[in-house]
Amino acid sequence: MPLKKICNKAGCNSLCNPCDKYCNKHKEQGQLDKQERNRYYDTYLRDKKATQFYHSKEWELLREVVKAKCNGLCTRCLDNKMLKAGVIADHKIPLKVDWSLRLVESNIDFLCLECHNTKTWEDKKKYK
Numbered sequence: 441m442p443l444k445k446i447c448n449k450a451g452c453n454s455l456c457n458p459c460d461k462y463c464n465k466h467k468e469q470g471q472l473d474k475q476e477r478n479r480y481y482d483t484y485l486r487d488k489k490a491t492q493f494y495h496s497k498e499w500e501l502l503r504e505v506v507k508a509k510c511n512g513l514c515t516r517c518l519d520n521k522m523l524k525a526g527v528i529a530d531h532k533i534p535l536k537v538d539w540s541l542r543l544v545e546s547n548i549d550f551l552c553l554e555c556h557n558t559k560t561w562e563d564k565k566k567y568k
Contacts, residue, residue, distance in 0.1 A: 490535050498543055503529040506548045514552035516559070526550035530559060537567050 444455035447463040448470065454463035462470040493499055506529055510518065517524040532547050541547040551559065 487536070493535070493542060502543055502545060502548065506545060506550050510550045512550070514555050515549045516551055516555040524552045524554075526552055528553065528556045530556055534563055534567065 443458055445458050446452075447454045447456050447466055448461045449463070449466040452463060452466055454465060456463040460467070507526065510526065512526055514522075514524045514526040528551050530549050530551050531541065532549055533541050535542055549559075
């Protein structure tokens with residue numbers, strides 16, 4: 441029998457699958473809570489200038505060029521002699537640190553999700 445975990449809803453002791461956050465009774469409420477958090481972030485916290493940039497044709501074209509140059513593979517994993525598909529074009533020096541480097545090809549890496557999350561964590565520590 442697969443392991444179960446307790447529902448994330450406060451006060452609920454129901455068991456659910458380990459890959460689910462909520463039991464069947466609270467699954468819909470969990471989705472609504474997430475939508476509300478996303479709506480708040482989009483309204484008050486998201487950088488509007490960066491969002492506009494990431495939807496621009498210039499960024500989409502540059503992203504495709506970088507992806508093609510590394511054959512769709514994660515550049516950090518390649519440096520470590522591993523093959524893993526990349527999914528995210530990421531600025532080596534973040535936009536918030538130096539906006540002028542936003543369209544410089546040498547400032548873009550194509551990363552897998554794991555490497556992107558690691559790099560984001562490193563950036564938060566480095567640039568605060």
